[in-house]
Amino acid sequence: xMQGFNARGAWSIYVxxxxxxxxxxxxxxxxxxxTTSLYFVVFGTVIGGRMEPVDGVAYGAFIIPGLLxxxxxxxxxxxxxxxxxxxRFTGTIYELLSAPVGVAETLxxxxxxxxTKGLILAAIILGTATFFVDYEIAHPLAAAGxxxxxxxxxxxxxxxxxxxxxxxxxxxxxxxxxxTPLTFLGGTFYSIEELPGVWSTIAYANPIAFLVSGLRWTxxxxxxxxxxxxxxxxxxxxxxxVGIITFIFKTGWRLRE
Amino acid sequence: MSDPILSIEGLSKVYAGGTKALDNVDLDIRKxxxxxxLGPNGAGKTTLIGAVCGLVRPTSGTITAFGHNLASxxxxxxxxxxxxPQELSTDxxxxxxxxxxxxxxxxxxxxxxxxxxxxxxxxxxxxKKDAQIRELSGGMKRRVLIAKALAHEPDLLFxxxxxxxxxxxxxxxxxxxxxxxRERGTTVILTTHYIEEAELMADRVGIIRxxxxxxxxxxxxxxxxxxSTEAVFTLAQPLGAVPDALDRFCLTIGEGGTSLIYRxxxxxxxxxxxxxxxxxxxxxxLIASGVDFIGIDIHDSSLEDIFVGxxxxxxxxxx
Numbered sequence: 001x002m003q004g005f006n007a008r009g010a011w012s013i014y015v016x017x018x019x020x021x022x023x024x025x026x027x028x029x030x031x032x033x034x035t036t037s038l039y040f041v042v043f044g045t046v047i048g049g050r051m052e053p054v055d056g057v058a059y060g061a062f063i064i065p066g067l068l069x070x071x072x073x074x075x076x077x078x079x080x081x082x083x084x085x086x087x088r089f090t091g092t093i094y095e096l097l098s099a100p101v102g103v104a105e106t107l108x109x110x111x112x113x114x115x116t117k118g119l120i121l122a123a124i125i126l127g128t129a130t131f132f133v134d135y136e137i138a139h140p141l142a143a144a145g146x147x148x149x150x151x152x153x154x155x156x157x158x159x160x161x162x163x164x165x166x167x168x169x170x171x172x173x174x175x176x177x178x179x180t181p182l183t184f185l186g187g188t189f190y191s192i193e194e195l196p197g198v199w200s201t202i203a204y205a206n207p208i209a210f211l212v213s214g215l216r217w218t219x220x221x222x223x224x225x226x227x228x229x230x231x232x233x234x235x236x237x238x239x240x241x242v243g244i245i246t247f248i249f250k251t252g253w254r255l256r257e
Numbered sequence: 258m259s260d261p262i263l264s265i266e267g268l269s270k271v272y273a274g275g276t277k278a279l280d281n282v283d284l285d286i287r288k289x290x291x292x293x294x295l296g297p298n299g300a301g302k303t304t305l306i307g308a309v310c311g312l313v314r315p316t317s318g319t320i321t322a323f324g325h326n327l328a329s330x331x332x333x334x335x336x337x338x339x340x341x342p343q344e345l346s347t348d349x350x351x352x353x354x355x356x357x358x359x360x361x362x363x364x365x366x367x368x369x370x371x372x373x374x375x376x377x378x379x380x381x382x383x384x385k386k387d388a389q390i391r392e393l394s395g396g397m398k399r400r401v402l403i404a405k406a407l408a409h410e411p412d413l414l415f416x417x418x419x420x421x422x423x424x425x426x427x428x429x430x431x432x433x434x435x436x437x438x439r440e441r442g443t444t445v446i447l448t449t450h451y452i453e454e455a456e457l458m459a460d461r462v463g464i465i466r467x468x469x470x471x472x473x474x475x476x477x478x479x480x481x482x483x484x485s486t487e488a489v490f491t492l493a494q495p496l497g498a499v500p501d502a503l504d505r506f507c508l509t510i511g512e513g514g515t516s517l518i519y520r521x522x523x524x525x526x527x528x529x530x531x532x533x534x535x536x537x538x539x540x541x542x543l544i545a546s547g548v549d550f551i552g553i554d555i556h557d558s559s560l561e562d563i564f565v566g567x568x569x570x571x572x573x574x575x576x
Contacts, residue, residue, distance in 0.1 A: 006332065012362030016355075023350065091346030095405070098310040098340045099363040100332040257272065257304075257313045 009101040013109020014116075017083050021117045028079065029121060032071050036125050039067050040132040043189065048133070054191050055222040061135035065215040066188025068125055069150070072118050073179050073208070076151050080114035080158030085171055088163070088254075097256060103249040107159070114155035115148070122147050135219070142227075143218035149234050150211060156241035163254050182208045187216075192224040207233060261285035262413060262444055263309065268318030270304050270468075278304040280468040282318070286413070291435065291445045293455035295564055296465035302448040303343060305465070306415045310340045322413065336364055339411030343418040343448075345398045347405070349391035353382055356390060357404045364409035376404050380434065396427040403434065414438060416447040420454060432458060452561040462560065466568055479563060486522040486532020487556045488539070491515065493549035502546045506539050517543075517550070532557065 021028045044060035051059035087093040096106065129135065137143050165171040186192075186208035195203055203209055204225075214230025217223035223230070248255065263286040270279040278301045286292055296302050307313035309320055311331065320327040325334040347356060357373050377383045380400040385393060390401055399419070406414060416435070420428040428451075435458055438445055449455055455462055456476065463473040472479070495514035507521035519539055522532020536555055543550060 004332075006365040008365045008367065009363050012359055016359050019355075090348070091342070091344050092348055094310075094312055094340065094342050094346060095360060095363065097312050098335060098338070100335045100365055101363060102332070252314050256311070257307065 006099075006101050006105050009099060010105035010108040010112075013096075013101070013106065014113050017110055017113030018116060020083070021079065021113070028075070028117065029124070032075050032121055033124050033128060036067055036071050037128050037132070039063070039070075040129055044129075044133045054194070055220070057220045057222065058134070060133035061220070062191075062216075063189055064126075064129050064133065064135055065219050066183070066186070066212045068122055068147070069186075069208070069212050069215055070180070070183045070188060071125055072122055072147065072150055073154050073183055073211075074175050075121055076114050076118035076154040077158035077161065077175050077179060079117050080111055080155040081162035081165065081171055081174075082158075083110045083114060084159055084162035085165055093255070103246060106249075107156070107245065111152065111155040111159055114158060115151040118151035118155065119148060122151070137219050138221040139218045143215065146215055146218050146231075146234075149231075149238065150215070153234055153238040153241060156238065156245060160241060160244050160248070163248055166254075179208070182206050183212070185209075186212045187224060188212055207237070210234075260288075262288045262323055263446075264321045265305075265309070266319050266321075268305070268308060268320065269316045270301075270308060270313060271316045278468050279308065279315075279318075282465075282468070282470055284463065284470060284473065286444060286446060287461075289439070289442055289444055290460040291439055291447065291458050293459035293462045294446060294448045294465060295452060295455055295462060295560075296448075297568060300465045301468040302465060303417055304468075306340065306417050306446070306448065310338060310415060311335060336409070337412045339406035339409065339414040341399075341402045341406045341414070341416045341419055343421060345395065345402065347390055347398065347402060350389055352387050352389055353377065353393075353401055353404070354386040356401060357408050360405040361408035366409050372410070373408065376407050379437065380404050381430075396424070399431075400434075407438075411443065413444045413446070416445060418448055418450065420449065420451060428454070452564055456560040464564060464568070471568075476560065480560070485520055485557075486536060488519040488532075488536045489554045490517040490519070490543065490550040491552035491554075492517060493551050496548070500546050500548065503539070503542055503548075506535065506542070508539075517548070 040060070043063055048058070048060035048063070053059060054062045087096060101109075161171065161174055185203065186206050187203070192200055192203045192209055192213070194200075210225055210230045210233040213223040213225045214227055214234065217227040217230070247253070263284075265282055265284040268279050268282040268284075269277070271277050280301075282301075282305065284305075294302050294305070304313055308315045309322065309327070311327070322334040323337050325331070327334050351359070354373070354377075357376065358368060361368065361373065374383065377386055380403060382397065382400055382404060385397060390398060393401065403416075403419070419435070420431050432454065435445055435447070447455075447458070459476055461473065462476050462479055464471045489511065492515055496510055496517065497514055499508045499510060499517070506519055509518045509520070510516075511518050519532075519536060522535050533555070536553075540553070
C-alpha cells in the first residue's frame, strides 16, 4: 500500500519529460547551441580579437560564463514552464492530479528533467566554446555545482511560471522580456565595475548580475561581487521558489478547481 | 450488505464564482457494483468525480475510500482509484505503449509488460501499441484513456461519460468492456447521458440534480417503485366517458374520445400485480363491457421515463 514518497512516480515524470526534450531535439538542444555558437563567433572571435582583456581575462573567454548563463536561464525556465503548462492546456493534468504523487515527486519529475536538460546544454555549450575560444576553468567543481544550482533554481522558477500562465503569450513574456534583457545587462559582455558612475550602482539592482558574476568567479577567480553574495542570492531565490511552489500545492492554486 | 469502499458524507463544493456545484452530498458505493450517476448537464456529476479523484478541492465534507480519508491519507486512496475523463485528454504525440506504461509508473507500480499487453489486447489496442495516439480514431483514443486508467489495476474506476460521441457499435463494445471489469471485481462508477446505458449496465442508479442527490436505489427497486405501464387502446367508436364497469382501472379518455389510456402498475414485468397483468385484465373487461377497440399500444416505463419524471418534478418544486 502506498504511504510515502512515490519514487517510481517521480521517475516516470522525469523520464517522460526528458523524452519530450529529445523528441524536440532541434528546438530544445540544437537551436540554443547554434545561437550560443554564433555569439562566440561574433563577440568572441571577430569582435573579441580587437578587445582589451577584462580583469586579466581575454575578452572571448570573459563572455563565456555570461553566455552560458544566458542559455541556462532561458532554456531551464522555458522547458520547465512548458512542461507543466502543456498538461494544463491540454487537460492531461488530470492524470497527475489523480495519481499518488505530491509536490516532491512532481518537482523531481518536471524540475529535475528541466534542470538535467539545462546541464546537458551547458556541457554542450562549454564543449562548443573550445572550438572558438581558449579558456580554462579555475574552479571546475564549484562551476559544476553553481551551474547545477542555477539550473535547479530557474527550473523551479519556470515551473511557477507554467502554473501562473494562462496563455502561450504569458508563457513567453518572462523569458523574452525580462530574463534575456536582464542577462544582457547583467555583465555578460562587460564587467559591471567598468560602468561609469551611477550606472554601476543601477546595474547591481539587477539580480542576474550576481549570478553572472558568481559563475565568472568559478571560471576565472575574478568577479564583480563576492562569490558568497552570489551564492547567497542564488540560494535565496531557490528557497523563494520552493516556498511558492509549496504554497501552490497546498492551496491548489491554478491546479485544482 | 458489504461495507462501502467509497463513502461520501456532507460533500459540498462552491466554486470561486459562487456556483454551488455540490450541495451536501451523501453517497456510499459498494464493492464490485456498477453504479450509474445520472443527471442533466451541470448537475454536478463531473465535480463529484473530480472531488473523489483529487481534481477538485471540496468546500466541505469528507470522502473515505478503502478506509482512507482522502484529505489526509490521499496517497493510499488514490493508488486504488482510476479515472477515465470525459474529454479525450492525452499526449497525442506519445505512442500507445509509452502512454500506458507512463500511467502505470505514475501510480508507483513497477513496469509489467505482460500486464500492459493484457490490457491493450483486452481493449483491441495491441495492434496499435506503437502508433502515436494522434493517429488513432476517436473511439480508439477513448480506449487508450481506459487502458491508461486500468494500467495501475484500480479497484475503483470512474468513467465520466465513457461513450460520449462514440458510435453505436463501439458503444456496445465499451459496454462489454465495462462488463468484463465487473467480472474482474472492479467497482465502476459511470456517468452517462445515455440512460439506456445505465439501464443496461448498472446495479444501482443515483440521480443528481443541481448538486443534490435526488435518489439512490437498486435499478430493479427503482423500476418497481417508480415505474409504470401505459397502454393506449385505440377505440373503434369514440367514448364520452369511462364506462362504470371499468372504474377499478386507472383510465383516462384520450383526445376526442378515440382512445382509452391506462397508466398504472409498476412497469416491472416480473412483479406480481404489475401493469402488464392489469392490462390483460383490462382487455378482458373491455370485451366483456362491449367496448370495441382496433389497436393496443403497451409501453413499460423505462429508466429514462423515471429520470425525466423525477427531474421534471423537482424542477416544478423549484418554480
